[in-house]
Amino acid sequence: MIPGALREAVARDGEPIVYVARERLLETMKWLKETPGQDFDYLVDVTAVEFRDKERPLEVVYFLRSLERKADLRVKVELNPSEELAVDSVWGLWHGADWLEREVFDMFGITFRGHPDLRRILMWETYAEGYPLRKNFPLRGRFSRAEQVRQALNANPEAHYSMEELSIAEASDDLPDDMRERLKRGERGVIPEPPHE
Amino acid sequence: MKRVGEVKSSNYLLTKFENLVDWAVNSSRANSLWPMPFGTACCAIEFMATAASRYDFARFGMERQAFSPRQADVLICAGRLPFKLAPVIRRIYDQMPQPKWVISMGACASTGGVFDNYAMVQGIDTIVPVDVYVPGCPPRPEGLLYGILLLHKKIKGESLFDAVKRREEQPLDDKGLRLAPETIDEISEPFGNSVHQFRSA
Numbered sequence: 001m002i003p004g005a006l007r008e009a010v011a012r013d014g015e016p017i018v019y020v021a022r023e024r025l026l027e028t029m030k031w032l033k034e035t036p037g038q039d040f041d042y043l044v045d046v047t048a049v050e051f052r053d054k055e056r057p058l059e060v061v062y063f064l065r066s067l068e069r070k071a072d073l074r075v076k077v078e079l080n081p082s083e084e085l086a087v088d089s090v091w092g093l094w095h096g097a098d099w100l101e102r103e104v105f106d107m108f109g110i111t112f113r114g115h116p117d118l119r120r121i122l123m124w125e126t127y128a129e130g131y132p133l134r135k136n137f138p139l140r141g142r143f144s145r146a147e148q149v150r151q152a153l154n155a156n157p158e159a160h161y162s163m164e165e166l167s168i169a170e171a172s173d174d175l176p177d178d179m180r181e182r183l184k185r186g187e188r189g190v191i192p193e194p195p196h197e
Numbered sequence: 198m199k200r201v202g203e204v205k206s207s208n209y210l211l212t213k214f215e216n217l218v219d220w221a222v223n224s225s226r227a228n229s230l231w232p233m234p235f236g237t238a239c240c241a242i243e244f245m246a247t248a249a250s251r252y253d254f255a256r257f258g259m260e261r262q263a264f265s266p267r268q269a270d271v272l273i274c275a276g277r278l279p280f281k282l283a284p285v286i287r288r289i290y291d292q293m294p295q296p297k298w299v300i301s302m303g304a305c306a307s308t309g310g311v312f313d314n315y316a317m318v319q320g321i322d323t324i325v326p327v328d329v330y331v332p333g334c335p336p337r338p339e340g341l342l343y344g345i346l347l348l349h350k351k352i353k354g355e356s357l358f359d360a361v362k363r364r365e366e367q368p369l370d371d372k373g374l375r376l377a378p379e380t381i382d383e384i385s386e387p388f389g390n391s392v393h394q395f396r397s398a
Contacts, residue, residue, distance in 0.1 A: 123316075124281050132315050141315030145385035146378030148315075149323050152280035153287055154373045160281075 002028050007078075017074040025077050026088040032064060032073070033093050040064035040073060043094035046101055048108045050081075050135050060087055060110060079110065089115040107133040117162065124155055158183070215358045226270070226296065227352040228258040230345070233269030233293065235286060238276030240303040240335040252338040257345055266292040271348065272325070275335075277305035278318040287369070290325040296364045298352070300344055301327045304334045309385070319385035323376060326367050 005024035010017050020028050032040045044063035051058075057078040064073045079085050089112035091097045101112040102121040109131035112118055120127060128151070129142045141148060163183050166172040172180060232254075236244055247254050248262065263269035266289045278286060290299070301321050304310035307330045309319035318324060328351060331344035355364065369375055376384075 129315065137315070139314055140387075144378070144382055145319060145323075146374070146381040148280055149283065149318065149381050149385075150372060150374055150378070152283035152318070153324065153369065155281075155284050157284045157288065 002031055015072060015074065017076060019076050019078060022077050022079065022087055025075075026090065026093075029062070029075070029090050029093055032075070039066045039068050040071075042067050043090065043096050043100070044072075046090075046097055046104055048104045048110055048133075050108065050133070052135060054081075054135075057081065058085065058108065058110070060104065062090070084111075085109060086111040086113055088113050089118075091115055107131060109134065117164070125159055126151075126155060215356070219356045219358070222357060223353045223355055227349040230257075230259055230270045230298075230348070230352075231261050231263040231268060232259050233263050233266050233272045233289065234275065235272060235289065236275040237278060237282065238303075238305065238335075240275035240306065243335045243338055244273065244275040244302065244341065247338040247341045252342060254342060254345060257342070257349070259345070266290075267294065269293050270296070271298045271300060273300045273302055273341075274306040274321050275302040277310065277312055278321050278324070279316050280318055281316075283318055283324050286321065287324050291368075295366060296355075298328045298348055299325050300329045300331060300341075300348060302331045302341060302344070303336055304332060307332065308388075310334065313387055323381045323384065325375070 002024055005020050005028045007019040007021055009019070032038045042065040044065050045061075046063075047061050049059045049061060057080050060077045060079065062075040062077075064075060065071070066073075077087055079087065085108070087110065089097065089101055091101065091112070091114065098115070098117065099121055101115055102118060104110050105112060105115075105118055106120040106122050119125060123132070130137055132141075143151070158179055161183065163172060163180075166175065166183070175183075234241070234244060246252060248259075266272075270293075272286075272290055272293060274286065290297070299321075301307045305312060305317070306321050307327075309317050313319065321327060329344045329348045331340050333340050336344070367375065372378075374381070
């Protein structure tokens with residue numbers, strides 16, 4: 001194991017959980033993936049937890065599996081909410097982390113350094129109310145229902161896609177020229193100003 | 198057809214020209230409604246059951262499901278509608294030719310249902326005008342069929358000659374809204390169990 005990386009190792013319900021220092025996450029993950037005898041070649045999921053106890057740090061949780069050894073491992077990184085919420089992206093090790101990390105970014109606002117395309121995935125690009133799974137986020141959102149409806153109706157449904165996604169779907173050639181130009185420029189839907197009474 | 202007067206002979210039937218036209222037009226419309234399915238959740242499963250052989254809404258003139266809005270008469274929103282889909286259903290509705298009707302199928306499409314949260318439209322009537330609300334979670338096929346028959350009844354009560362009963366296009370206002378903001382806030386208010394969700398609200 002990488003020296004200084006392991007904070008704590010516990011077994012809960014017979015399943016091993018390791019807490020890893022944030023600075024050493026990437027090399028630890030590389031070690032877990034590539035060391036013979038570890039062989040955690042499959043990243044099952046990436047998610048995050050915020051606890052109701054405000055003192056408790058946020059956790060980013062990685063579920064690893066070794067298909068060869070049929071073994072599971074949970075790796076956790078603790079993030080102090082008073083500091084910058086950022087960890088290194090493991091996209092370089094498992095490309096499947098792409099959308100998983102985008103979801104954590106979308107819901108918790110945790111930045112993944114080195115992610116190739118870190119933008120919202122569930123909420124739309126111009127969503128302005130914050131990060132919905134954070135504990136300080138009101139259940140019904142921050143804006144009034146009327147404002148939410150207004151912003152939703154003014155959103156551009158075309159703007160959810162990147163050119164890369166459309167080229168994978170082989171749809172980019174079928175687009176109208178103006179839409180293709182807009183997406184090429186990276187233009188997303190524009191949030192209109194709230195109505196002035 | 199509304200009978201205005203009747204002569205005691207089977208060879209005569211008196212009515213107004215307008216009633217005759219309305220009767221012909223409305224019967225044709227009601228008995229050949231092409232649905233545009235907008236299925237987002239479990240209600241769509243019941244919708245498919247309604248379309249399949251056991252319940253078979255083709256019996257009521259819905260033989261052809263129009264998967265293009267430009268050939269559809271009735272938009273059936275089956276399932277919850279997130280805000281991300283709000284501009285999509287509005288665009289589909291705008292693309293449908295007049296006359297057009299909307300059925301809101303199930304609790305979520307009608308009111309937001311149990312999803313009284315940041316992501317969900319609290320009733321599609323804040324986005325598009327709705328003609329028939331079918332309650333249920335999800336409604337059984339009989340429920341949807343009853344809703345469709347109610348829509349038939351409603352269509353047969355319309356008139357081309359009466360401005361009150363005629364269907365007009367209902368575009369969005371200059372703020373991009375269908376209803377006044379106060380109205381949307383009012384009909385989106387929590388009700389039932391969701392009034393108890395105070396912990397993080």
